[in-house]
Amino acid sequence: MTDYRQDRSALPKPSGTYPPTEEMLAEPVPDEVQAAQAERLRAAWATPKGFRYWTAVNNSEVGKWYCLTALFFMLLAGVMALLIRAQLAVPESELISADRFNQLFTMHGSAMMFLFAVPMFEAISILLLPGMLGARDMPFPRLSAFGYWCFLIGGVFVIGSIFFDAAPRAGWFMYPPLATEDEGPGSDIWLLGLSFIEVASIAAAVELIVGTLKCRPPGMRVNIMPLYAWYVMVVGGMILFAFPPLIAGDFLFELERSFDWPFFDPERGGDPMLWQHLFWIFGHPEVYIVFLPSIAIAAMIIPTVARRPIVGYSWIVLSAVGTGFLSFGLWVHHMFTTGLPTISLGFFSAASEAVVIPTGVQIFAFLATLMVGRVKMTLPMLWIAGALAIFTMGGLTGVMLALAPFDFQAHDTYFVVAHLHYTLFGGMVFPVIAGVYYFFPFIQKKQLSERLGRWAFWLIFCGFNLTFLPMHLTGLWGMPRRIYTYPTGLGWDGLNLISTVGAFIIAAGFAVFVWDLVRPKHRQPQIKRNPWEAGTLEWTHDVPEEAWGIRSIPHVTSRYPLWDQPEMQARIDTGRYYLPDAAEGRRETLVTSVIDAEPIQVQRVTGPAWITQAAAAFTGGAFIFPTFHWYPPAIVCAVLAVCCIIYWLWTSTARVPEAPSKDAGLGLTLPTYASGHASVGWWAMWITMLGDATAFASLVFGFFFYWTSQDDFPPEGAMHAEPWLVGLAALGLAAAWALTVGARELNRRWMVGAARACLAVAPLAAAGGAAALMVSVLELEPETHVYPAVLWALAIWVTVHAGAGVIMQLYCLAGSVFGKLTPRYDADIWNVSLYWHFQVLAALVTCAVMGLAPGVL
Amino acid sequence: MTERKEQLEEIAEERASLMKITMGPLIWAIHFVICYGLAAVTCAKGWDIEMARVGLLVFSVGSLGAIIWVGWNSWRQWNPHETGDYFNSWGRAEDRHHFLGHAAFLLAIISFLGVVFTSLPLVMLGGCQ
Structure with missing residues (x-):
């Protein structure tokens, strides 16, 4: 596998000088060359005008739309919170009906999580990451755009339901049987709308991971990349393992809603606990998916205000990676009161306490940086300080709630509401607003108002504490969550009124903030290029704005290049570094190696569409x-x-280039095409399939979960899948895999005819295998019991994936026939073989479960 | 000279993967999943929880041993004693090499603590009810 590029002389390797010498860097670029290069770059990266503006895919445009859309959904969800608080202000209030109240709190939670917190991370990262990495754009701009439009459509659909009195109303975690048996489309809107958005989230995660791994500037080894990039990588990885269980859960849930397959119905062998597990395997890491990238913003702001490198870079990496892992061992602490064995509770309680250690480490690293630096108390730093204070309080109540006996008391009371708002405001909202103030000059080339910013801060900070601090007490005095009203005389009246007043003060703060954001700023003088005197690459941006991302891609040798490499800015601007030109008029960025960021390819990226x-x-x-x-x-x-x-x-992808390699500047010649693990497409496929495999594993987990939770699973005398058909399915799908891999190998040995023959037969084998699998369960009645239902679900899963695999095989066949896929330019078939590696594994596991488990269990 | 060559080879080796630094947390994750899974199945199926407990405690000791091994290796890779550099904040290949050792070492510590935490219920709680 490692040698395939060496024995194939067809694709050129990088050649020339690397790393660049100081003499090469010091050599000036003639003015007329500079001007001509800049003109060509400007033309290649021009943002479409007029109506066509909406076809833009550049990260700066998509990122802005993404942020504004997420902000808009947040404001709507905030208004819902105000309505909730207005209803609860006084006892026995009749302002809002119970049903409307249920819709409001369900939608408030769902929208804040799925339409604001997670998308905001993706939005901010798409907007900022290329700048921090000195890249022109993300590796797959159209994928970002696709993700954004999916998010917009799905978000409007989900949140719009509240205006038609049709919103989901079973709580943001949709517990069955309440949610499965709810009349009306509410639950379906939640399930399908949010599944759609989750797909977009996974697309963004793929984009961001590949961007961080492969699009760093030359020389930016992993030990000097901005901490934000570390966090993005960790969070991207977490999304891949956290979202798929929920997608698998949604799949089962929707099958139950639409076709009455009893996955969560105990009367027919199902188990509502399976949903709780799948939901919280997603739900708890999700809290950290929201928290880590926001605290990453703090990791960018703090060194700037302390005017020194971060203290304990490795410690923060430890904390990000460690938190990422540990956060997957906490989910049952949302289920402490469901009657699980004591010892199971113990494991999750212990892990919930352990996660405090890495989380605390990064906070101490921040404090240490501030302590040893010369702090300038800027507006962003004010918000970060507020974030640290609030988050620490949320963390402390978290330590309390992680203890099962305490949780038994406080479960489902307002104490939990207070805790989660402290962690999310401190861990997400405050740092993100700090980021908005800090990065606004980078994003819009304008400054936000210092005065309005301080007003917004104090309003939100005071309002927040006024709202949520009393809630701890309301909760300890026994007020349960999600009740639409309460009788007087229980001691809750005054506290609730205070909380409501606080909520409106928060709203006033947000009004100030949003006004500052959207008010016209035409008359503002041109800002300084690096207003905070930061040390990281995004502050080499062009003022006034240029759409090319960066004029030329620098060679980086330290963590804070703008502090340590003083000549860098001028050299970037004169086009002294890599890719200073767009000679063919195409959009390009540099692809580098994963660990050491050695330049390996000039990647053509897609344009408006x-x-x-x-x-x-x-x-x-x-x-x-x-x-x-x-x-x-x-x-x-x-x-x-x-x-x-x-x-x-x-x-637009993996097109045969007009020349196999090109001059990348500074005496370096790089290939314009890559296939296999050298290409970004292969990495994207690998990462996507990792997520897909996690979803599949969740389904298999479901099968064994039923086995543990029931005494007779499979039930006595149940019909099983037809064994010989299952065997045939395994054979057919394995043959489809073998033919695909065979086609790849034959193709790269120039045996094109044989490769095409394999690609023509492979879809037949795949279709035959999938058909055999479906026929094997055809006699089973999935409505009667969960056992036949779960077999059907597995068969459907494999069949749909085989269908996608068939399309890919035919795509490669067509590519080979029409000259898009040649022995030299064969990225497509490498990616398709990778897809089939995963599919053959899933198919064989499915066949083993369907064919062998009845005999073994 | 040979030592230098070996070191260069090692640097080349680790290019292949970032995953090495996740070894410690992976051991923690496997340990956690097996503890939770076995305890849950044992309680659900009414198997002998004492046996499971003892088995899992032995497994904990094994996991801790594996993490110590990872930690020791990464300590040597970090090697702050000989290099005198605790921060590795520059862009040379050696810096990256030592940094990955440092990160893996710190992650081994956190994983060690994680496994100890997860094992505490085995010692202190024991039963299904």
């Missing part, structure tokens, strides 16, 4: 129509979405 919007709209249709049980239009949409995506991939 409508096809991404069309793909997102049809994908939306495929998710949204089933909410109302309109299946024919959903199927039409799904087919059209696939067509759009194929068109998009065919016309």
